[in-house]
Amino acid sequence: MDDDSRYEAIRSRDERFDGVFFTAVLTTGIYCRPSCPATTPKRVNVRFYPSAAAAQAAGFRACRRCRPDTVPGSPEWNARGDAVGRAMRAIADGVVDREGVAGLADRLGYSARQVQRQLTAELGAGPIALARAQRAHTARVLLQTTDLPITEVAFAAGFASVRQFNDTIRTAYDRTPSALRASERGAAAARGGPAGDVPLRLAHRGPYDARAIFDFLALRAIAGIEEVSGAPGARTYRRTLDLPHGSGIVEVDESPGQAGARWLPCRVHLTDLRDLTTAVQRARRLFDLDADPYAVAERLAADPALGALARARPGLRSPGAAEPEELAVRAVLGQQITVASARTLAGTLVAAYGKPLPAPSGGLTHLFPEPATLAEAPLTELGMPEARRATIRTLGAALADGALTLAPGADRDAAEQALLALRGIGPWTAGYVRMRALGDPDVFLPGDAGVRHGLARIGADRDAAERWRPWRSYAVHHLWAGEPSPTDRED
Missing domain, CATH: 1.10.10.60 (Homeodomain-like)
Structure with missing residues (x-):
């Protein structure tokens, strides 16, 4: 975009660009999000910045009306x-x-x-x-x-x-x-309970298919570290987090509680409040809240094969991972078995090797096992072939010693190559980890059974996926969403 097109975006108060750029007004010294409802300033008085930090560094302060610091990430x-x-x-x-x-x-x-x-x-x-x-x-x-x-x-x-x-x-x-x-006293904003409990609103842009993502997470929820309660449309997802300064629990509601809201209600419970930023970012990655559904729909909805699926679910997201290392282990457990079987195996693993929480919270009792623990574990409780157990130990060792890095900011290509170099890990596992743990929006899984069935259902072959770049991860979820039941995954 050039500055003239940015100005047109703020004149139309286009929410698509919230978080993509920020607009500052010379006469007021305030910076805003593009969709700010305030009167549009004259073009000559407007400056544009690629980040809130840049606007602040230039001497502008945040608008109290549109709160530009709370927009979805770019x-x-x-x-x-x-x-x-x-x-x-x-x-x-x-x-x-x-x-x-x-x-x-x-x-x-x-x-x-x-x-x-x-x-x-x-x-x-x-x-x-x-x-x-x-x-x-x-x-x-x-x-x-909080108080x-x-x-x-x-x-x-x-x-x-x-x-x-x-x-x-x-x-x-x-x-x-x-x-x-x-300034917030007496306002409608919810206030926290005990120290360490923080209520939040997790903003997103554009349409959001909350039902699909809650279905996806509920189907895969692991006993002890995850739980989903409530009826469809009003569910709450809860999970434990292993954070830099302690443990935490994040709760996210399916319904925002008001029509047209562009956010999901969230509550974070922390043993150390220094972990708040990290906990919020992990929740955002899990729920794919920083995606651009407009750009995804522009490419996928116009496709002759996938278009009908994409148009039917314009807000479909590609879930990430709250704990990338955990996701990698879960991917290995899910090789060549059903989703339900993989969930059962993961629950057994958590019960045997997970770290107990300081105090249980409902069905949440543990943190996922640490990589170093899995690297030395016999894993006989899983009832799996020794070759598969050896793969989990090898993966745990690679994560523990830094040979494999899946943290935010990791190099996706390097991580995928490191995964493929481990015995027992093939293209499906590496691709699935890249898609979810590393948040890559452009991963296709041609060997996945659900993807193959989905392609057959829309009358396409794997070559059609080249038309779906750079949003192939979302195309995979559209293909999965049409499946009548969980299918085997292949590696």
Whole structure:
């Protein structure tokens, strides 16, 4: 897009571009999302920025009406596999807060100077500014949804000092932390319960087929670490999270509770509030909330073979993974067996080797087993052939020693090659892991039984998938969604 087309987007208040770019107004000193309902400013007074951090660095503060810091993440950075895309995914996961810029650079395989230069060139802000903008948003959420003392909010949000926290909040929101908290008093926003419980709204853009994604997750929910309750249309998905500073539980509701809402209600329960940003990002990846359904539909709905399926479900998403290493193990367990059988095996694995929660919560009792634990486990409880058990141990060892990296920001091509180099892992497993654990929107699984059946049903062959780039992962889910029952998966 050029600036003229961006201006047309804000004149029409086009929600498709929320999070893709930000608009700032010179006369007011405020930056907004493109769909802000305020009066459209004159073109001469408008400037455009590729990130909220860039707008803040230029001296603009967030609009109090449209809250531009709460928009869905840019689908471009989530889809891209280059250094900038990988860096943005890692920053969103809190890597800079935990490991600094040097840690981010080491994960990417670049020098800190190269990372700084590339991010500044494309996003108008370096890694520290991007992380600071994210911390400011986390702090606002904690200020307005919990009763934590302001000093504790500062450190929970990732700030190194209270002074830095105060300065950043004033710059971003033109208010002191106390004033920002007071502005929400008496509002309808839900407030948290005990310390560590945070209610949230997970924003998404465009149509969202919540029923399909809850069906997908319910079918695969593993006893002890996941559960889905309620009737279709009003279900709640809950799962445990193994986070950098402790454990957590995330709950997401199927229904937003009001017609036309572009968000899913969420509650996060943490043993350490410093994990809030990471927990939220993992939930967003699991539910594929940063996708661009308009771009997906533009390609798939126009296809002569797949078009009818795509037009029938314009908001279909490609679920990611809350725990990428867990997903890789689950993919191995699911080789050449039904979804139900794989779920049973995973439940047995959790019961035998999972780490118990400090206190059970409903049906949630454990964290998924750590890779190092699986690397040394006999796994006889699974009743699987020794070759398959050996594959799980080999996978666990590769994840534990860093030979295989699936963390946000990992190189997708390198991860796939590392997976294929492990004995017992073939193209289906590597592709499935790439699609879900690494969030790649362009993975096709030609050897999958459900995909083959789906292709036959629409009268297409595997060559048709070339027309579906760069959204083949979504095409796979459209093919799966038409299946009458869970099918065998093949490797």
